[in-house]
Amino acid sequence: MAPSVSHAHSDPSPPGGFWGPPTSTLDWCEENYFVSVFVAEFWNTVSNLLMILPPIYGAIRTSRDGLETRYVFAFLGLAAVGVGSWSFHMTLQYEMQLLDELPMIYSCCIFVYCLLECFKRENSINYIMITILLGFSVAVTVVYLLWTEPVFHQVMYGVLVFCLVLRSMYVVTWVYPWLRPLCYTSLGVFLLGFILWNVDNLLCDTLRAARLRLPPVIGAVTQFHAWWHIFTGFGSHLHILLSLQTRATYLKRRPRVKVRMIL
Numbered sequence: 001m002a003p004s005v006s007h008a009h010s011d012p013s014p015p016g017g018f019w020g021p022p023t024s025t026l027d028w029c030e031e032n033y034f035v036s037v038f039v040a041e042f043w044n045t046v047s048n049l050l051m052i053l054p055p056i057y058g059a060i061r062t063s064r065d066g067l068e069t070r071y072v073f074a075f076l077g078l079a080a081v082g083v084g085s086w087s088f089h090m091t092l093q094y095e096m097q098l099l100d101e102l103p104m105i106y107s108c109c110i111f112v113y114c115l116l117e118c119f120k121r122e123n124s125i126n127y128i129m130i131t132i133l134l135g136f137s138v139a140v141t142v143v144y145l146l147w148t149e150p151v152f153h154q155v156m157y158g159v160l161v162f163c164l165v166l167r168s169m170y171v172v173t174w175v176y177p178w179l180r181p182l183c184y185t186s187l188g189v190f191l192l193g194f195i196l197w198n199v200d201n202l203l204c205d206t207l208r209a210a211r212l213r214l215p216p217v218i219g220a221v222t223q224f225h226a227w228w229h230i231f232t233g234f235g236s237h238l239h240i241l242l243s244l245q246t247r248a249t250y251l252k253r254r255p256r257v258k259v260r261m262i263l
């Protein structure tokens with residue numbers, strides 16, 4: 001279900017903006033340069049704050065608590081996706097799109113590494129697994145630079161998420177069943193975001209027509225790609241906490257990670 005380019009819809013966007021015409025291969029449903037001439041897709045841009053700030057806080061806490069560096073990288077990877085996504089939606093330029101989409105692959109590989117290695121001795125490093133995941137990320141990068149088809153990126157990302165789901169289910173089914181609520185919440189929030197991502201793509205014309213009739217504040221709430229950022233960001237954050245809690249439990253460390261709103 002690829003998002004459509006804006007000219008495929010009845011796009012009421014003003015013709016120009018600060019960053020010039022979009023050069024990205026994707027242009028989401030939010031009307032371009034509607035709120036500000038400096039920000040192409042305003043709500044899709046600012047919603048990334050919720051994907052940037054909590055993981056930075058998570059990385060600081062993880063580092064301060066002396067937990068393994070791989071989890072600091074996991075949090076920073078998620079924050080990097082948020083920064084890339086901010087840059088992309090603000091400009092709709094192709095280079096910024098890569099800054100959004102490629103870190104999704106790289107950070108997901110960090111998540112996969114963390115979860116596959118959660119039952120190994122403390123501070124062990126699996127160089128073979130790192131080589132495989134790095135090789136996969138670089139291969140996806142090279143192919144995507146040569147073949148600029150967004151569906152390719154989406155399928156590769158989907159494969160990584162599927163691996164995470166399978167491994168998480170294994171952990172909470174066979175090893176630590178008491179972590180099921182955290183796992184299911186993470187998965188549920190992430191899937192809700194994915195549903196909203198599809199709603200935004202499939203019902204774009206209807207949403208745009210509705211926004212013309214609704215007061216601006218209510219209209220802003222119908223920016224479902226922005227909601228996807230919020231839900232997928234939160235779901236990913238919870239996933240890191242699940243992975244971190246699994247690891248802390250295995251290492252018999254007093255779990256310092258508490259699931260408050262953020263960490």
Ligand SMILES: CCCCCCCC/C=C\CCCCCCCC(=O)N[C@@H](CO)[C@H](O)/C=C/CCCCCCCCCCCCC
Nearest residue numbers: 081085104108154158161164165168186187190232236239
């Ligand atoms: C047990 C729960 C697993 C949670 C896994 C969390 C993995 C998170 C990894 C990285 C964080 C990325 C956060 C997403 C940022 C989105 C930024 C964005 O919107 N980027 C777009 C450009 O703006 C980009 O083009 C969007 C691509 C969307 C791809 C959607 C494919 C989704 C595939 C989901 C497959 C679900 C499979 C579920 C199987 C049960």
Ligand SMILES: [Ca+2]
Nearest residue numbers: 027028029030
């Ligand atoms: Ca748009």
Ligand SMILES: [Zn+2]
Nearest residue numbers: 044085225229
């Ligand atoms: Zn986005």
